[in-house]
Amino acid sequence: MSDQNVTSKTARSTASPAGLTGIALLLLFVLFVSVNLLSQTSLRSWRLDLTEDRLYTLSDVTVRVLSEIEEPVTLRFYFSQALGREIPAYGILAGRIEDLLQEYETLSEGKVRVEIYDPEPFSDVEDRAVADGLQAVPIDATQANVFFGLVGTNTTDDLEAIPFFQPEREAFLEYDISRMVTSLAAPNRTVVGVLSTVPLAGSSRMNAFGQQEQVQPAILYEQIDDLFETRWLGASTGRIPDDVTLLMVVHPKDVDPRTLYAVDQYLLAGGKAMIFVDPFSEEIAAQGQQLGTDPDAGSDLRPIFEAWGVDYDKRIVAADRLTARKVAPGQGQRLVDYIAWLVLRGSNIDQETALTSGVDSLAVASSGALALTDDSPVTMTPLVSTSAGSQRLPVEKVQGFRRPLELLRQYEPGPTPLVVAARVTGPVPSAFPDGPPVAEGQDQPSPDQLAAHLVASTEPLDVILVADSDVLADRFWVATQNFFGRRVTVPQAGNGTFVLNAMEALSGTTTLLELRGRGTAQRPFDVIDGIRREADRAFESKERDLQKTLEETQAKLDQVRARGAADGSPGGGGAILSEEDRRSIETYQREILTTRAELRDVQRSLNAELDRLTVKLWFWNIAAVPLLVAVFAIGLALIRTYRRRHSAREAAAA
Numbered sequence: 001m002s003d004q005n006v007t008s009k010t011a012r013s014t015a016s017p018a019g020l021t022g023i024a025l026l027l028l029f030v031l032f033v034s035v036n037l038l039s040q041t042s043l044r045s046w047r048l049d050l051t052e053d054r055l056y057t058l059s060d061v062t063v064r065v066l067s068e069i070e071e072p073v074t075l076r077f078y079f080s081q082a083l084g085r086e087i088p089a090y091g092i093l094a095g096r097i098e099d100l101l102q103e104y105e106t107l108s109e110g111k112v113r114v115e116i117y118d119p120e121p122f123s124d125v126e127d128r129a130v131a132d133g134l135q136a137v138p139i140d141a142t143q144a145n146v147f148f149g150l151v152g153t154n155t156t157d158d159l160e161a162i163p164f165f166q167p168e169r170e171a172f173l174e175y176d177i178s179r180m181v182t183s184l185a186a187p188n189r190t191v192v193g194v195l196s197t198v199p200l201a202g203s204s205r206m207n208a209f210g211q212q213e214q215v216q217p218a219i220l221y222e223q224i225d226d227l228f229e230t231r232w233l234g235a236s237t238g239r240i241p242d243d244v245t246l247l248m249v250v251h252p253k254d255v256d257p258r259t260l261y262a263v264d265q266y267l268l269a270g271g272k273a274m275i276f277v278d279p280f281s282e283e284i285a286a287q288g289q290q291l292g293t294d295p296d297a298g299s300d301l302r303p304i305f306e307a308w309g310v311d312y313d314k315r316i317v318a319a320d321r322l323t324a325r326k327v328a329p330g331q332g333q334r335l336v337d338y339i340a341w342l343v344l345r346g347s348n349i350d351q352e353t354a355l356t357s358g359v360d361s362l363a364v365a366s367s368g369a370l371a372l373t374d375d376s377p378v379t380m381t382p383l384v385s386t387s388a389g390s391q392r393l394p395v396e397k398v399q400g401f402r403r404p405l406e407l408l409r410q411y412e413p414g415p416t417p418l419v420v421a422a423r424v425t426g427p428v429p430s431a432f433p434d435g436p437p438v439a440e441g442q443d444q445p446s447p448d449q450l451a452a453h454l455v456a457s458t459e460p461l462d463v464i465l466v467a468d469s470d471v472l473a474d475r476f477w478v479a480t481q482n483f484f485g486r487r488v489t490v491p492q493a494g495n496g497t498f499v500l501n502a503m504e505a506l507s508g509t510t511t512l513l514e515l516r517g518r519g520t521a522q523r524p525f526d527v528i529d530g531i532r533r534e535a536d537r538a539f540e541s542k543e544r545d546l547q548k549t550l551e552e553t554q555a556k557l558d559q560v561r562a563r564g565a566a567d568g569s570p571g572g573g574g575a576i577l578s579e580e581d582r583r584s585i586e587t588y589q590r591e592i593l594t595t596r597a598e599l600r601d602v603q604r605s606l607n608a609e610l611d612r613l614t615v616k617l618w619f620w621n622i623a624a625v626p627l628l629v630a631v632f633a634i635g636l637a638l639i640r641t642y643r644r645r646h647s648a649r650e651a652a653a654a
Contacts, residue, residue: 058103062178066108069185074153075177076115077101078129080146086139090148093167097150100173104181112181119147135164135486150177154184164483168490179226190507191243192228195259196250197235197299198283198469219480219489220472220496224248227500228507235259240266246507247273251281251469253299257437264304264431270459272506274499277301278469279314279395280366282476298368298395299469307431308424309376312467318369318418319393320386321411323348325363329404338404339411340393341365341476342386343493344420350383355423355464355502359494362421363477366398367468369418378426378461382419384498389413421466421498428461430454464502471495 077098084091098116105114119126121144129147130136136145150162160180169176183189194200202217224230231244236259240247247266252259252275267273279298298314305312323344324337345361362384369392372380391414397407435453436445445453470476477495481488491497 058100058107058174062104062174063107065178065182065185066104066112069108069111069181071154071156071185072111072113073181073184074113074115075101075104075180076117076132076151076153078117078119078125078132078134078147078149078151080120080139080148081118082144083137083139083146083148089167093165093170094148096170097165097173100177104177121145132159133161133163135483137164137483150180152180152184158184160184163486166483166488166490168481168488172491183226189227189229190245191231191241192224192246192248192503192507193231193233193240193244194248194250195233195235195237195252195263196248197253198251198281198472200250200472201230201232216487218472219474219478219487220499223496223500224503228503237262240271245272246503247271248503249273249275249301250472251276251278251284251299252301253281253284253297255299255301260301260303261432261436263301264307265454267304267461267463268428268430268454268457270457272462274464274466274502274506275301276466276469276472277312277314277368278366278467279317279368280398282365282470283473285399303431308378308428308461309373310378310380310424310465311371311373312368312465314368315395316369317366317393317395317398318342318364318386318420318467319391319407319411320344320418321391321408321413322387322389324408327404336404337408338402339391339407340398340402342367344384344386348385348387348417350381353381353383353423355383355505356498357501359498359501361493362471362498363493363495364420364468365470365473365476366395367420367470369420370422370465370467371419377428378424380419381423381425382421383423383464384421385417385419388417390416390418392418420468421464424461424463424465426460427457429456462506464506471499 079094079098084094101114101116104112117125117129119129126145126147129149132149132151134147134149134151136147138144139146148165150165152160160183162176162180165173199215200218200221203215221230228246231241233240236256238258239262244266247263249263263273277298277300281296281299284296300312300314317340319339320342321337321339323342324339325341325343326335327338327341328335341364343361343363349356349359349362364384369386370380372378391412393407430453432453433455435450438444472495474480477491477493479490479492481490
């Protein structure tokens with residue numbers, strides 16, 4: 001009996017759970033170290049990206065850019081570790097940037113060299129960061145500066161810099177870096193001629209107080225200048241230079257015949273162009289209001305459009321209730337839909353062409369409408385359109401003092417969508433079939449000029465028309481912030497993406513099209529916006545009923561008072577009201593109170609529905625996953641407890 005007890009104790013000692021656990025932990029530690037060593041050596045280029053927007057995967061476009069690099073590029077990444085310690089969000093962003101840069105270096109096979117620096121205060125690295133043009137930012141009261149930027153150079157000492165990375169532009173990291181690499185690897189850029197009556201490149205002007213002020217360049221113009229070599233042609237010119245690859249015409253208002261002829265002949269010779277016409281330029285009008293001048297008149301290229309068979313009326317504005325932008329009609333008033341300012345997205349944008357690759361939305365303001373005449377020789381491919389049932393609004397409705405709520409009430413849906421932007425292709429005749437125009441007092445064209453005159457296109461026309469020049473204006477599509485003296489931009493719509501896509505497609509440099517399509521920094525809550533829009537419509541309907549009731553009541557009161565004054569004292573100052581009139585007034589007053597109560601109920605219902613949806617989103621995004629993990633852990637623990645007890649019972653039975 002004693003020997004059996006000893007044998008049983010020995011068997012239990014050999015199968016001790018503590019010993020097995022220790023061995024398992026040791027093996028797990030060895031496996032963990034081995035996997036990390038293997039990933040650092042042989043698996044550095046392997047990635048498993050499970051993020052929705054594939055944030056950690058370089059696009060095929062970037063891979064193609066890197067494969068086509070001929071001139072080596074050096075990227076110097078400056079990041080102060082002190083910034084990451086003080087503000088962890090910057091540290092996380094820096095880790096992602098460093099990971100991306102290592103991908104660039106690996107995929108370029110040595111053509112892109114990455115250098116990483118920590119510019120500590122009062123060091124040579126800090127001096128170099130300042131010399132490279134990076135933004136120095138004080139982080140505390142010690143007067144020590146931190147840096148967080150990227151500098152790129154090539155073998156000819158060209159330099160490109162991102163002065164300071166902003167978390168708001170995290171969605172555009174790959175585009176910013178690839179743009180830098182492309183610019184340095186191909187320093188000979190496409191020449192873009194700019195013919196504009198809008199001061200895109202900035203200017204100085206006199207304000208309403210007679211003081212001179214500086215107008216900043218448009219952000220989109222700065223982006224164009226980064227990618228292309230821009231040549232400002234002013235508002236008029238007699239000839240388009242031969243080295244201009246792409247012509248950019250913006251708000252051609254009151255263009256003289258010589259300039260029209262220059263544009264006509266340039267396009268007939270095979271030149272490419274992006275043309276922005278506008279029935280009402282909000283930017284020019286805003287500047288005019290500051291100076292007390294008349295509202296802006298519309299712009300077009302009427303003789304050229306007539307030759308092409310393009311139907312565009314600068315007296316008509318495209319209005320759309322479904323895509324209307326919300327504005328405040330007055331101080332302290334609630335937001336209403338302004339049907340002349342639109343944010344077009346989804347089905348309003350043709351997503352099957354590379355021209356709109358990545359354009360999730362386009363913001364326009366008092367835009368026109370494009371169409372073709374029945375005998376047009378060209379083909380028009382709509383790129384951006386309004387919703388079905390849009391209205392053709394007379395331009396006078398958006399000039400001067402505007403009444404958004406009144407326009408909304410008077411909205412009359414039309415039969416079809418209206419085209420805001422389109423690509424026009426095909427053979428076209430000249431808008432000047434008889435030769436160059438001759439102004440009064442000028443000499444007749446020379447024989448050489450007549451011989452060089454083109455009566456029809458030598459190559460098919462390829463032009464992108466946009467019936468709005470305000471797509472280039474900062475205030476409609478981008479938010480700007482001042483970061484220690486530098487202007488930081490955060491796109492709120494895809495205007496920049498669309499314009500740069502189109503210009504690169506026309507100039508033949510379509511390299512970065514897909515990169516610009518990786519999304520914007522903000523995404524709309526479509527469900528919440530839909531609920532709010534439906535509730536607003538119900539609220540507006542009730543508001544119209546209330547207004548009508550108030551007007552009827554006021555008219556009734558005026559009639560009663562007029563009758564009372566006529567029947568009262570000789571002086572006409574008294575008002576004798578009958579009992580019937582008093583009851584009628586009281587009835588109307590009760591109706592007004594009832595309607596106001598209904599309005600409050602509608603607004604409360606809107607807020608309650610939004611609150612319920614917010615709680616659901618909060619639950620599923622924050623609380624649901626931890627709860628599921630907890631439930632899984634508890635279930636797993638119960639299963640293990642059951643198995644141990646079951647094993648113990650079987651052992652006891654044996």
